[in-house]
Amino acid sequence: MELGQWAFVAAFFVVAPLLPIAPIVLNRLLAPSRPSETKLDVYECGVETVGDTWGQIKVQYYLYAIIFLVFDVEMVFLFPWAVALGSLDFSAYLAGLVFVFLLVEGLVYAWRKGALEWN
Amino acid sequence: MVGIFEDLGFEAGLAAVLGNLVGVVVLATVFLLLPIFTIWVERKVAARFQNRIGPNRVGPYGILQSFPDVVKLLGKELILPRNVDKIPYLLSPIIMVAAVVLIVAVIPLAPTIIGTDLSIGALYFVSVGSLTTIAIVMAGWGSNNKYALLGAFRTVAQLISYEIPLVFSLLIPILLVGSLSMQTIVEFQDTYWIIFYVPTAAVIFLVSNIAEIGRAPFDLIEAESELIAGYMIEYSGMAFAMFYLAEFLHAFLVAVIFSVLFLGGWQGPLAQDVPVLGIAYLTIKSFIVYFAMLWVRMTLPRFRIDHLMAFNWKFLVPVSIVHVLVTAGIWSALPEPDLSGGWFARLGEEFPRMALNLVASVVIAVVSLRLLRQYAEQERQRLSEVTAMVEHKQYPLATTGQGAQSNVIVVGTGSGD
Amino acid sequence: MVPLWMYLVVSAALFCIGAFGVLARRNAIAILLSIELMLNAANINLVAFWRYMNPTVINGQVFAAFVFAVAAAEAAVGVALILSIYRNRQTVMVEDVNILKW
Amino acid sequence: MELTWQAIAFFIFSALTLGGGFAVVTQRNIFHAALFLMLSLFGTAGLFVLLIAPFLAAVQVLVYIGAIAILVLFAIMLTRRLMGLTISLNQQWPAAALAMLVLFGVLLLVLTPVGDDILGQNWSANLPTDGDTAPEVTYITVREIGVAFSTQNGFVLPFEIVSLLLTSALIGAIVVAREDEAI
Numbered sequence: 001m002e003l004g005q006w007a008f009v010a011a012f013f014v015v016a017p018l019l020p021i022a023p024i025v026l027n028r029l030l031a032p033s034r035p036s037e038t039k040l041d042v043y044e045c046g047v048e049t050v051g052d053t054w055g056q057i058k059v060q061y062y063l064y065a066i067i068f069l070v071f072d073v074e075m076v077f078l079f080p081w082a083v084a085l086g087s088l089d090f091s092a093y094l095a096g097l098v099f100v101f102l103l104v105e106g107l108v109y110a111w112r113k114g115a116l117e118w119n
Numbered sequence: 120m121v122g123i124f125e126d127l128g129f130e131a132g133l134a135a136v137l138g139n140l141v142g143v144v145v146l147a148t149v150f151l152l153l154p155i156f157t158i159w160v161e162r163k164v165a166a167r168f169q170n171r172i173g174p175n176r177v178g179p180y181g182i183l184q185s186f187p188d189v190v191k192l193l194g195k196e197l198i199l200p201r202n203v204d205k206i207p208y209l210l211s212p213i214i215m216v217a218a219v220v221l222i223v224a225v226i227p228l229a230p231t232i233i234g235t236d237l238s239i240g241a242l243y244f245v246s247v248g249s250l251t252t253i254a255i256v257m258a259g260w261g262s263n264n265k266y267a268l269l270g271a272f273r274t275v276a277q278l279i280s281y282e283i284p285l286v287f288s289l290l291i292p293i294l295l296v297g298s299l300s301m302q303t304i305v306e307f308q309d310t311y312w313i314i315f316y317v318p319t320a321a322v323i324f325l326v327s328n329i330a331e332i333g334r335a336p337f338d339l340i341e342a343e344s345e346l347i348a349g350y351m352i353e354y355s356g357m358a359f360a361m362f363y364l365a366e367f368l369h370a371f372l373v374a375v376i377f378s379v380l381f382l383g384g385w386q387g388p389l390a391q392d393v394p395v396l397g398i399a400y401l402t403i404k405s406f407i408v409y410f411a412m413l414w415v416r417m418t419l420p421r422f423r424i425d426h427l428m429a430f431n432w433k434f435l436v437p438v439s440i441v442h443v444l445v446t447a448g449i450w451s452a453l454p455e456p457d458l459s460g461g462w463f464a465r466l467g468e469e470f471p472r473m474a475l476n477l478v479a480s481v482v483i484a485v486v487s488l489r490l491l492r493q494y495a496e497q498e499r500q501r502l503s504e505v506t507a508m509v510e511h512k513q514y515p516l517a518t519t520g521q522g523a524q525s526n527v528i529v530v531g532t533g534s535g536d
Numbered sequence: 537m538v539p540l541w542m543y544l545v546v547s548a549a550l551f552c553i554g555a556f557g558v559l560a561r562r563n564a565i566a567i568l569l570s571i572e573l574m575l576n577a578a579n580i581n582l583v584a585f586w587r588y589m590n591p592t593v594i595n596g597q598v599f600a601a602f603v604f605a606v607a608a609a610e611a612a613v614g615v616a617l618i619l620s621i622y623r624n625r626q627t628v629m630v631e632d633v634n635i636l637k638w
Numbered sequence: 639m640e641l642t643w644q645a646i647a648f649f650i651f652s653a654l655t656l657g658g659g660f661a662v663v664t665q666r667n668i669f670h671a672a673l674f675l676m677l678s679l680f681g682t683a684g685l686f687v688l689l690i691a692p693f694l695a696a697v698q699v700l701v702y703i704g705a706i707a708i709l710v711l712f713a714i715m716l717t718r719r720l721m722g723l724t725i726s727l728n729q730q731w732p733a734a735a736l737a738m739l740v741l742f743g744v745l746l747l748v749l750t751p752v753g754d755d756i757l758g759q760n761w762s763a764n765l766p767t768d769g770d771t772a773p774e775v776t777y778i779t780v781r782e783i784g785v786a787f788s789t790q791n792g793f794v795l796p797f798e799i800v801s802l803l804l805t806s807a808l809i810g811a812i813v814v815a816r817e818d819e820a821i
Binding site: 059062066069070072073076077 | 601604605608611612615616619
């Protein structure tokens, strides 16, 4: 029964990519294609592009990604907790409370260390 | 649907597959074509907000305007620039649209009409939504363009940041209902809509979702003045149109999901018996939410990126965590009411729980907004002090280090807000 | 239904691929990717055993959830270390980072 | 084993998992390797669905593909000069390949019924050979997992320790990765 529902989702996973592919292919067939040197150039600020594209970016992005990762994993544990909470007693709430507080500690640390600052 | 194919003489397994496929194609196509209409709505509403008329040439009130636009886009050249990383470059628009279309699978349209009522529906919504992030990284990397890459990184940083309050505020309805199934969430709202329990969570959910689709005031993604058009700069023709299609479809789906989670979905008078009414209620609610999103879009100016990040990490995330903890505490401390009676009896039985949650939620909102105001006042104070220092030449401007320069910029833009 | 040993074979193959990556790749980030593959193989095993041996007790899935957390922690710290090495030594090739060898 | 829809799905997802995994360890372009990792993880999510663990499948997509893979992509972008690489494997790769082939061979012998025939030992006798013997799952798994996380008879202590682990990983990663801290 459960698997039957997922067959529907699987069908969605097959159909969903086909929907955007169709107009793109149609576009390729219908539209003119006259590539030229300049047309295929990188569009940046009007002058010719300088340097390597895959350049280095700021470490700040990484810091956001790591805080996000930790909180995202936290969700893995909080979703079942939230679903089960209604049928459990108060000690289950305390378990979740401790769990969240331990993680908030990490957020507070990041805040105090300025890892949340965009500069 | 499966039954029809079985009647036609197909073997049971194959009939199930065909039935599923047809259902999926119909459902997905209907939703995919919706933007043709919502784009017109959006342009018309935007025009009215700006005292214009908007599209008015094609069809009555310009309602058919999107069709010539689509035809025009079909005739535009699909340019594959030199040195692009072809596979990520071409896959990106496809994944972008597919990820959004996949959300449709779990939307309950009426008591009996739903793509599929997964036991993890709400989580499915978040999971599938996170696929768009990958599409953006692929576009940024594949385009072989510094601006595209930079735009993609900014966008991803924004998306992943706002996913945290989004999921936390999604956790709250799940906590109240005790299930991840979308249909169960809607059925729970038979007496009171969830927005009456936790209005603050609803607002956080909507705000973080608007950020997630990169709409104004969170539209740094396409900040024309700084990043040209962000990660989609190198795209043209239909590949470019796909990104826009995905954005508009996602925007509307957010309105639908919001209605399902917080505004009772298909719930309404007689909806239990007449499924069509359910669809109508859901559509009306969704368009009201969509209009609210447009209102926000047309009214507020764009965020600056550091403000955007600070607003998320220092305001939305803490507030939503506190909200989850408070609501969970109330919910597990209160006894389950007796919900076996008629509708009016249940209305009375449910009231104390609802009222207590409502009060708590409003208190959270008031306190957090107070704190925000206090912080803003401090910030204004600090900025005006810096301004005064600069004006009296006490600030080391003459020895222009990098620091002094950037401070001047902060003053220039900061005093305005 | 698919017999259990097929899942175990898939998991074993994935584990071997991952272990090969760890042993043979030069790029530290690629090694990190390979470790993720190995963790995934472990997860397939846990869930498959849960499903076939004792689905009335949820332990297999709970363990798999813990593996997710461990994988996330590992990825976060691993990437941080790679970044730090890159910043100090301008390389992500593991054979260039031999300072502890002496 | 007859070729049911379920078996077909199993083979497709296994092919995704293993093919993606193989590409991860052989691709020269590290960005492509990371994309193939996502494909492999997606295949694993499909396998989880087949094993009726939908919660883990969703989490797999949310955490692995949506977060860990993104983090790795960020790391790839942060450490440049990777594009021009021609050699992706080190000199000891033939030895490594051989070792892993041997390991896989041994595992095959132990796990498969065919291997049992060859060895004359019945290692896999304790495994259910036919999947139809696998009992039905009759409960909602998410709620059961939640109960396991937050009751004393379940896993409440590991649950809290996971939180501690994540916090320490967060703090550690911030300390290590920040530019201004001396290492």
